[in-house]
Amino acid sequence: MSEAAEAAPARADCVADSAGGLTFHIADWARPGPGSYDDWSGALVLRRRGAADAPDGEVRLPLGPTADGRLQAALPSNVALPEGRWDIHVAYRDAEPQRLAPGLNDLRSLVDRRPGPSTSPLSVRIPYATKHGNLSLRSWRRAPHAEAGEIRLEDDTMAVRGRLYRVAYPSEWLGGAVIEARCRRGDVPVRTAALEVDGSDFSFELPFAELARSWDGGADAWDLWLRPADEAMPPARLARILDDVADKKEIFTYPPRTVAGPHGEAQARPYYTRDNDLAVRIEAPA
Incomplete structure (x- = not known):
């Protein structure tokens, strides 16, 4: 039934x-x-x-x-x-x-x-x-978990604050860690961004232009991960799950930013997936 x-x-x-x-x-x-x-x-x-x-x-x-x-x-x-x-x-x-x-x-x-x-x-x-x-x-x-907090859009850059949970020594885990943007098209190189760290808290800025360099004119989705310097340790997917909102995709929305791509202007927009993971979408203007 x-x-x-x-x-x-x-x-x-x-x-x-x-x-x-x-x-x-x-x-x-x-x-x-x-x-x-x-x-x-x-x-x-x-x-x-x-x-x-x-x-x-x-x-x-x-x-x-x-x-x-x-x-x-x-x-x-x-x-x-x-x-x-x-x-x-x-x-x-x-x-x-x-x-x-x-x-x-x-x-x-x-x-x-x-x-x-x-x-x-x-x-x-x-x-x-x-x-x-x-x-x-x-x-x-x-485990580990990287909780996304405040997201600010500044021109063609997204600035994100977050906090790391479920690791023994957060400041050591975050030492040398980077943000990885992984395109769901497997033939696109991974993009990285540096972190600023304060104990368990971290922040980073990710230029949308870096993601748009590989744009092919369609729609690209980039998943964001926190990767430690020690490759033996697992990365942490950036997500927002520590609240009472089960589905954030239609509730937490952000305005698009226009960026230059190899096929003309593109729109970049951060969003939450159906699993409340943080991602960025690059696509043609509506």
Whole structure:
């Protein structure tokens, strides 16, 4: 049955904590079958899109009654949830799980979140409503993680501030590191930009003209990475995930800048991808 055709049997309220955990509360679920409310036997079922049949494509969380008459399930931050989009269901005993609709979300603890020092993967989970009115969850799990902050456009240059998380010694990791702009056309050379570092914080300026030098007249997308000087260490994708916005692509928008390319004038614009990763697009003027 398609998502649009499914009827959400109940609404779930979500409460986030600063560590990255979520608690789900269901108030109006009409449990099928005989028995009293006290003999509830059910689960909150999370299924990752495109991977429901994979070994890590489904997570079941115990679901039980609380003193205030609701049902509750907890997703702690230490439960490994692979990156992706997870559709949320409720299941009673052996019955087929049914989709949940979104209720009220208390995501205040996610706004301007500052994770503490650790080298374990950073877990970020943001619940959201799908276009069909169902409850889903966007999950990230990254180590190291480069959080993009303020972005300023100055003529034909973008100036970015950010912060590095989930490495043992951030200032050492950032020493000698550079920003890499990688074009999704594999035949284009990687462009780099220098970093200014202050502890875990970093900043850089990336001239759009450097990216436009390889423009072929079509549309080029450049992904931005933070690469340490030590090639044995993994790079970190620049992204913005430490807040309560699940999809930033249509919300965080930036005006285009005109730059000269080998095929005439081009437009350059930073943007966030569907995964909230930071990228730059070079294309012909609209």
